[in-house]
Each structure stands twice: as structure tokens, then as C-alpha cells.
Amino acid sequence: AQSVTQLDSQVPVFEEAPVELRCNYSSSVSVYLFWYVQYPNQGLQLLLKYLSGSTLVKGINGFEAEFNKSQTSFHLRKPSVHISDTAEYFCAVRKETSGSRLTFGEGTQLTVNP
Amino acid sequence: GAVVSQHPSWVICKSGTSVKIECRSLDFQATTMFWYRQFPKQSLMLMATSNEGSKATYEQGVEKDKFLINHASLTLSTLTVTSAHPEDSSFYICSATSGSSYNEQFFGPGTRLTVL
Numbered sequence: 001a002q003s004v005t006q007l008d009s010q011v012p013v014f015e016e017a018p019v020e021l022r023c024n025y026s027s028s029v030s031v032y033l034f035w036y037v038q039y040p041n042q043g044l045q046l047l048l049k050y051l052s053g054s055t056l057v058k059g060i061n062g063f064e065a066e067f068n069k070s071q072t073s074f075h076l077r078k079p080s081v082h083i084s085d086t087a088e089y090f091c092a093v094r095k096e097t098s099g100s101r102l103t104f105g106e107g108t109q110l111t112v113n114p
Numbered sequence: 115g116a117v118v119s120q121h122p123s124w125v126i127c128k129s130g131t132s133v134k135i136e137c138r139s140l141d142f143q144a145t146t147m148f149w150y151r152q153f154p155k156q157s158l159m160l161m162a163t164s165n166e167g168s169k170a171t172y173e174q175g176v177e178k179d180k181f182l183i184n185h186a187s188l189t190l191s192t193l194t195v196t197s198a199h200p201e202d203s204s205f206y207i208c209s210a211t212s213g214s215s216y217n218e219q220f221f222g223p224g225t226r227l228t229v230l
Contacts (some may be wrong), residue, residue, distance in 0.1 A: 036221075043120075043207050043221040044158075090157060101148065102209075102219060104157045 002027040002093045006105035014113050015083055020058045021076040021108045023091030031093040033074040034102070038088045047089075050074065061085070064083055116142045118210050120222035127198055128230055135193045137208035143188035144210035148219065149181075152205040154183045164191055179216045 007022040025031065032051050036044040048059025050110040065076045074091060091105040117140040127133050137147060146165050150158040162178075164185035165171040172178045180202075184192040191210075195202055205226055209219040 041205075041224070041226065042207075043118075043223040045221070048217070049218070101160055101163060106157045109155075 002031060002095065002103045002111045004091050004093055004103055004105035006089075006091055006108050009107045010111070011108065012111045014080055016080045018079050019077065019081050019085075019110065021089050021091075021110065023027050023074045023076065023105060025072050025074065025091070027072075027093060027095070029058060030096050032096060033065075033067060034094070035059065035063070035076050036090045036092060037061075038090065038107075040087075044090065047076070048056070069078040081110070081114060083112050085110060086112045115211065116140075116210075116218075118144075118208065118220045118222040120185040120206075120208055122225060123223060124226040124228075126228045126230065129199050130197055132194055132196045133198055133227060135182050135195075135206055135208075135227075137191045137193070137210065138169050139189045139210045139212075139220070142190070142210075142212045142220075145188065145213040146186055147191040148209045148211075149183060149191075149193050150207045150209070152207060152224075154205075158207060161193075193227045195227065198227070200229045203227055203229045 003026045013019050028110050033045040034049045047063050048057045050057050050067045052107045058064045089108045092102045094100045094102045121136045142201045151163045152158050161176045162170040162172045166188050167223050170183035177212050185191040207224045208222045211219050
């Protein structure tokens, strides 16, 4: 079974500051890794994903994440945040097997203050 | 990207009634659909996985007789909450996957259910 731990439930930052949202995972098999964003009362939108290849993955809205296999981490970063980045962020993993379920972390609420 | 819709986006019903939520893949054929529920300030909890033409696979602790899932076509899955009670009030989200090379899940916008 897989598990995901998001180390920070809430991250408050000021506008234009850099941010890192931390995610660690546990799995006995190879997995795909994902970051999703959820705005209030909406579904999930994919920010980025790691499937294979380069460990630095770039996504939408200026976000990027780095896969670190030895530390089993997939931290999400953005060099300069905007007010509009305020949302809930979920890290998720899935086995590489077709049709496998996603396992989500508990989420991190990012609040960007002016 | 692929689009998944849900209907209705919100619903209020009386205790004891049944509510049906639809999940549609608009521009692709969804071989597998997933149903999640999300309580306020919490993560998504997988309720069940459904494959087109097959019975849904429910997660442990989810009552299959209460949450009826039908996946009759490659573009439509429905979740029916039977005899709803206030504790069933939640945000229900579906996702769909096309069976492509890495099987990305595309999420619907969610349905807010409030049971009075």
C-alpha cells in the first residue's frame, strides 16, 4: 500500500515570497506522483506530475516539483506567489499499474497575504 | 485536457430521500471512474471504483447498498445516495480515466450535497 504525508497543514506566506509545500510518500513499488490544487467548492486541477525521466518537473502557474527517490519526497515550489495561489494543495501517488487508485495526502492550505 | 462534468453542482434534500449524482466524461471514453467524498478541511476519501459494465468495487467501510454506483456507459457513471441522512452531507467528487498510457485521472467539479 502507498501512503502520502504532507508535513504542513497550513502555510501562510506574503505575496511575491517563495514557497515550498512538502510531500513525502511511502511505497514498496514504483509510483507516479502528482500535485493537485483545489479552489473552494471546486474539483481538483492537476498542477504537475512525475512519471519518469527528469526529476525536476515543471507545471502550470509557475509551480515546479522535484522528485527525490532517496528521500521519498516530492516537494512543490514556487519562486514568487500571488494572491490567486491561495488554495488547498494535495500531493498524491499512484502505482504504475493501469487503473490504479490515487492515494492523497491530507492537503496543505496555502494562504497568500498581501 | 479531458473534461469531466458533474450534475448537479449542488443539491439540498430532505432526510430519507434519495439523490442521484451524475458524472460524465465529455470528450473521452472513461474505462474507469472513481467516486470520492470530501468533508470540510479534509482530504479526498475514495469511496468506490467502477469500470464500465462491471459492478463497482467499494472501499472498506463504504456501504454499497447506501451508495449505489452505476457505470452503464463509457461516458456516464452515477452515484445514488439512498435514504440520505444529515451525516451524508458532503462534497462528492468523481474522476475518470481513459486507460491511456499512464492513466491520468481527470476530476469533475464536485457536487455539494446537503441533507436537512
